[in-house]
Amino acid sequence: MRNRLSIRFLVVALASAFLITATVITLLAAQQGSAPAAEGGGRGGRGRGAVNPLLSQPAPRLPDGTVNLGRAPGEPGIWQDPYIQNMGARNVFVGAPPAAARGERAGRGGGQIGGGEGAGPAGQRGGAATEPWVPFQPWAAAFYNYNSLNNSKYDPEGYCLPPGGPRLFATPYPMEIIQQPELKRIVFIFEGGTHVWREIHMDGRPHLKNEAIKGQSWLGDSVGHWEGDTLVVDVVGFNEGTWLDYFGHPHTDQMHIVERFTRPNKGTLHYEATIDDPGAYTKPWTVAWDIPWNATGELQEYICQENNNYFNRLTDDVGQPIVGPRQ
Amino acid sequence: MTARVQTILLAAIVLIASAIPVLAHHSFAAEFDSSKAIDFSGVVTKVEWMNPHVYFYVDVKDPQTGKVTNWGCEMGSPNGLTRQGWTRNTMKIGMVIRVEGAAAKDGSNVANARNVTVDGKKLGAASSEATNP
Numbered sequence: 484m485r486n487r488l489s490i491r492f493l494v495v496a497l498a499s500a501f502l503i504t505a506t507v508i509t510l511l512a513a514q515q516g517s518a519p520a521a522e523g524g525g526r527g528g529r530g531r532g533a534v535n536p537l538l539s540q541p542a543p544r545l546p547d548g549t550v551n552l553g554r555a556p557g558e559p560g561i562w563q564d565p566y567i568q569n570m571g572a573r574n575v576f577v578g579a580p581p582a583a584a585r586g587e588r589a590g591r592g593g594g595q596i597g598g599g600e601g602a603g604p605a606g607q608r609g610g611a612a613t614e615p616w617v618p619f620q621p622w623a624a625a626f627y628n629y630n631s632l633n634n635s636k637y638d639p640e641g642y643c644l645p646p647g648g649p650r651l652f653a654t655p656y657p658m659e660i661i662q663q664p665e666l667k668r669i670v671f672i673f674e675g676g677t678h679v680w681r682e683i684h685m686d687g688r689p690h691l692k693n694e695a696i697k698g699q700s701w702l703g704d705s706v707g708h709w710e711g712d713t714l715v716v717d718v719v720g721f722n723e724g725t726w727l728d729y730f731g732h733p734h735t736d737q738m739h740i741v742e743r744f745t746r747p748n749k750g751t752l753h754y755e756a757t758i759d760d761p762g763a764y765t766k767p768w769t770v771a772w773d774i775p776w777n778a779t780g781e782l783q784e785y786i787c788q789e790n791n792n793y794f795n796r797l798t799d800d801v802g803q804p805i806v807g808p809r810q
Numbered sequence: 811m812t813a814r815v816q817t818i819l820l821a822a823i824v825l826i827a828s829a830i831p832v833l834a835h836h837s838f839a840a841e842f843d844s845s846k847a848i849d850f851s852g853v854v855t856k857v858e859w860m861n862p863h864v865y866f867y868v869d870v871k872d873p874q875t876g877k878v879t880n881w882g883c884e885m886g887s888p889n890g891l892t893r894q895g896w897t898r899n900t901m902k903i904g905m906v907i908r909v910e911g912a913a914a915k916d917g918s919n920v921a922n923a924r925n926v927t928v929d930g931k932k933l934g935a936a937s938s939e940a941t942n943p
Contacts, residue, residue, distance in 0.1 A: 634839035641836030643862060656889075674889065729837075783889040790860035792884070793836040796920075 537750030537776060542712075545662060550712045550746050552660040552669075561780040562752055564675070565772060566655035568729040569607070571614040573770040575755070608632060608730065616768075623733050623763040630731030639725055642794050643787035645676045645701045647725030648718070648740050649756040649770055657780055660744075660752075669707060669714070677787045683707040683716050690719050699736055701725060714744040727758065735762030750776045835862040835887065838937075842922045846913040848881075854905045855880060859898060862887050866901060866923075868909060883909055883923040886936020894934055901928055911937065 543555040554560050567573055608631050611617065611624035619627065630637065640646055646654045656675025663670065667686035673679050683705045691697055691704045697720075698704070704720040718740040727734055738760040745753045752774040759767040797805040804810070838844075852868035864885040871878050885891060901907065908927035914920040923935040 635837040636840035638837055641840075643835075783892060785861055785887060785889045787835065787862040787887075789862070790858060790865070791862055792865065792882075793841060793863070796841070796916075798916075 535750050537778060538748050540749040542746035542749055545664065547664060549662070549664065549709065550714075551662065552714065552744060552746055552752065553662060554659075555749075558778070559781055560776055560778045561657035561659055561674075561782060562774045563777045563780065564652050564655055564658050564673075564774055567653035567772060570649060570653070570728040570732050570758075570770050571617045571730070572607075573772055574616050575769050575771045608634075617732070618765040618768055620763055620765055626733045627731050630726070635729055635731055636797070638729060638731065640676075640729070641797075643677050643791050644724055645679045647701055647703070647721055648727055648734065648738065648758070649742075649754075650725065650728055651676055651679075651681070651702070652754050652774060653728060653772075656785060657777065657782055658774075659782060672782065674782045674785050675787075678785060681705055683714075690717070693720065695720075703738075703740070712745060714742075716742040716744070718742065733763050734758070734760045737762035750778075752776070838922065841914060842912045843915045844912050846915075847910075848913050848921045849908070849910045850881070851906060851908040852881070854901060854903050854907055856903065857901055859888055864888055864891060868907065879919055881909070882920045883911065883926075884921070884937075885923050885926070890936035894936055896933070900933070901926070905929075911935070 543551040545551050607613070610628040610631055611619050612628075635641070640650075640654065645651075651671075651673055652658070654673075654675045656673065658674065659672045661670045661672065664685070667684070669683040669685060671681040671683070673681075679702060681702050685707050687708075688706060690706060693699070699720055699722045701722060701724060703718040705716050705718045707714055707716040709715070719738070721734065721736055721738045723734070723736050725734070726732060738758065740759070741757045743753075743755040747753055753771070754774055755769060755771040757767050757769045758764065795806055799805055850868070850870045852870035854866055855869050856867040858865045864887070866883050866885070868881050868883060869878050870881055886894075905928060909921065909923050910925045910927075911921045911923040914922075922937055924937045926933050926935050
């Protein structure tokens, strides 16, 4: 009798645990407003049984009818950039990598998507040889192999330098887009990436000339225009201080990026970037992913440079400190 | 609600809370060794609520020799911990806490905290280990 009661209790307990877990996940998903879109990069917008109502709502629009890529009036909210560690696992068009190579992790409400970790399978820390769909030049492949297989030890972002190019949208901190049509500009504010912003010039001006001192910068020079409901941003003028991603895909100052932003529904920002860098790759390649909307989130302060013990303690490959006198 | 159900609910919340994404800053594997697990209790001697990682320091007494070692432990960023519910009152100097995580590769008394147990509550520490192995 006692055993039967114990078994019955166990069954009830397990069922309760399952139900409670499912409920908590649902609540968290609803609170974060982002889990389903984050799951697997937002494909299909389904996640763990929870359906995010924002995914069936249309994107808000500005009074002039333009798609609003930011907050609706009177509402909070932020874009929760996912954590994509390997751009090589996010290619589209150039022979998409097998799904298994993407190394995706569940979104869990905050837009966390791995880019693959660990050594071995394609798309993970196996180096350039495991990413035949990325059109590496030989030096770029060697650079990538070194840094990827070295656990990204010298990642500029670990030094609190900003992410450049598409990595701005693959560094897992919130981001906001503020449209100012009356000023003919759009401003992106990034909480991570050391609190950087981008100003997208929408006034039809040409790019800065390359010889301009500002013509080589961390985030490049951005000019944009609308093609229907798609915001197209053309970016040139990068310096060579950043990596394309955490795993270490390099780029040069010849990099030209065309970004396309769409908001297929209220809960999703679709991001696509074509990377054209004749200094590092043999042909352009395109990456894309979805960025979920966190309907209750707000930006916080994150001043990365404050106390970077990682950088202060870092040693080079022969054991000498990166910062301070050599021994 | 029975005590058992409360326990299950608490376990579920802890499970979910620990699964909330953490923020990445630097390579975990370049500095820490996942195979060098640490699990110790000690007295908090200092807390630095600073970016990009909150650091706290703990005096840990060796039960055999009685020797006290001060460990520096890295957590996530202040914004990440805030989103996980941490406040400045969660951890204070003088508190006895338990730390689980991974030690630095270089053998120094520095560790990455995966979980911190304060007042009997096990808290996620927004460690970079989960996302940057």
